[in-house]
Amino acid sequence: MTQDRAGHVTAQVVVDVPVSKAGNILDRLESMGSRRNREVTFDNTVPDGRLARARIDVTFSNSSELLGGEQSTWDAIRHALAVTGAALRWSLQMLVIGICFVAPWALVLWGIRRVVRRRSRVTPAST
Numbered sequence: 001m002t003q004d005r006a007g008h009v010t011a012q013v014v015v016d017v018p019v020s021k022a023g024n025i026l027d028r029l030e031s032m033g034s035r036r037n038r039e040v041t042f043d044n045t046v047p048d049g050r051l052a053r054a055r056i057d058v059t060f061s062n063s064s065e066l067l068g069g070e071q072s073t074w075d076a077i078r079h080a081l082a083v084t085g086a087a088l089r090w091s092l093q094m095l096v097i098g099i100c101f102v103a104p105w106a107l108v109l110w111g112i113r114r115v116v117r118r119r120s121r122v123t124p125a126s127t
Helices: 019-030 073-121
Strands: 009-018 035-042 053-061
Touching: 009 019, 019 053
Parallel strands: none
Antiparallel strands: 009 053, 035 053
C-alpha cells in the first residue's frame, strides 16, 4: 500500500486461487472499493483440473484520476486550495516585482525633490 502527498492511497492485491473459485472471487472484488485495474492470468504449466490456478492481480485506489475521472469532495477542496495558493504566490510575486521596480525610481525622485527644495531655499543675495 502506498500513499502520496495528496492523500491518494493505492493498494495492490495479488492472489493465486483455484480456477473453479476465480469467478466467485472476481465477483466479490467487483463490489469492493474503487478498483483501478484488474488482471487475471492462468497458470498454463498446470494441467486442467483440481490443480489449475488463476492469478488475480487487483489494484485499488482512491485517486480521482485512477477512478476514471470521478472526483471526490476532498479532491475538489484540495484542488481549490492549490489554485488559491498558486494565486497568492503569483500576487506576492507581482508585489515583489512592483516594489523592486518602483523603489529605485521613488528613491531617485525623492533625491531630486530634495535637491530642488534645497536650491529653492537658498536665494541669491545679489541685490
